[in-house]
Each structure stands twice: as structure tokens, then as C-alpha cells.
Amino acid sequence: MPGENSRGGILQITPIVSIVDDDSAVRVALGSLIRSLGWQVRMYESAEAFLASGQVAQTSCLISDIRMPGMSGIEMHERLRAQGHAPVTIFISAYPTPALQAKAASNGALVLLQKPYQATAMTHWLSVALGNP
Numbered sequence: 001m002p003g004e005n006s007r008g009g010i011l012q013i014t015p016i017v018s019i020v021d022d023d024s025a026v027r028v029a030l031g032s033l034i035r036s037l038g039w040q041v042r043m044y045e046s047a048e049a050f051l052a053s054g055q056v057a058q059t060s061c062l063i064s065d066i067r068m069p070g071m072s073g074i075e076m077h078e079r080l081r082a083q084g085h086a087p088v089t090i091f092i093s094a095y096p097t098p099a100l101q102a103k104a105a106s107n108g109a110l111v112l113l114q115k116p117y118q119a120t121a122m123t124h125w126l127s128v129a130l131g132n133p
Contacts, residue, residue, distance in 0.1 A: 020076065033122060046071070
């Protein structure tokens with residue numbers, strides 16, 4: 001079954017990381033990094049697409065841009081929290097103002113990383129969120 005592997009007779013489910021970003025280059029690069037670390041990836045170009053995907057409950061970690069056309073990453077996360085389905089969330093933004101940092105933190109996000117971020121920083125926060133693959 002996709003996303004499952006067996007180690008020592010124990011079936012393990014590989015966590016799914018969902019990426020929500022309107023920039024396709026960011027989605028592809030981040031998706032490649034996450035796959036190289038051993039996790040599954042789902043990519044969405046908007047908050048609306050992610051919410052409509054039917055994959056919210058299967059998402060172990062959500063990585064989302066904050067500023068996007070339509071619904072923002074913060075608004076999406078607020079909706080997920082209200083529905084009781086907010087996965088561990090890493091926000092990314094090219095413009096992480098102190099007010100945005102505070103909003104992300106008060107909303108329960110794990111971290112807000114500034115674009116461009118180092119792969120080592122993203123790897124660290126994914127490990128905090130998911131453990132090692």
C-alpha cells in the first residue's frame with residue numbers, strides 16, 4: 001500500500017507532508033527535499049485547493065506560504081483549527097514581519113521560516129514535526 005513500509009514485521013505509515021504555495025518552483029524544490037528525506041509529499045497551489053483535496057486528515061505536517069492569492073495561509077490554518085484538523089504547521093514567507101511572526105505563533109504554528117530558507121533549517125523543523133523517517 002502506498003506510504004507504508006515494513007521494518008522488522010511492523011507496518012509503518014510514512015507521514016504525508018502537504019505543501020501549499022502559489023509558487024510552483026517553491027513547491028517543486030521543497031517537494032524534492034522532502035522526498036529525499038523519506039516522506040511522502042502532496043502539493044497544492046492554493047489554500048482552497050488543499051482544503052478541497054480530501055487529504056487534510058491524512059496530512060501529518062503542513063508547510064504553507066502565508067501570502068497567496070485568495071485565502072492566506074493564516075486564514076487556512078485558522079479554518080483547519082476551527083474544524084479540529086490542523087496538522088503540525090510550518091509557515092514560510094518572504095516577508096515575516098514581527099506582527100506576522102506573532103500571528104503565526106498565536107495560531108499554533110510550529111515555526112515561520114523566512115524565504116529563502118536553508119535546506120538545513122527546513123530539515124530541522126520537519127524532524128521536529130515528524131521525527132526521523
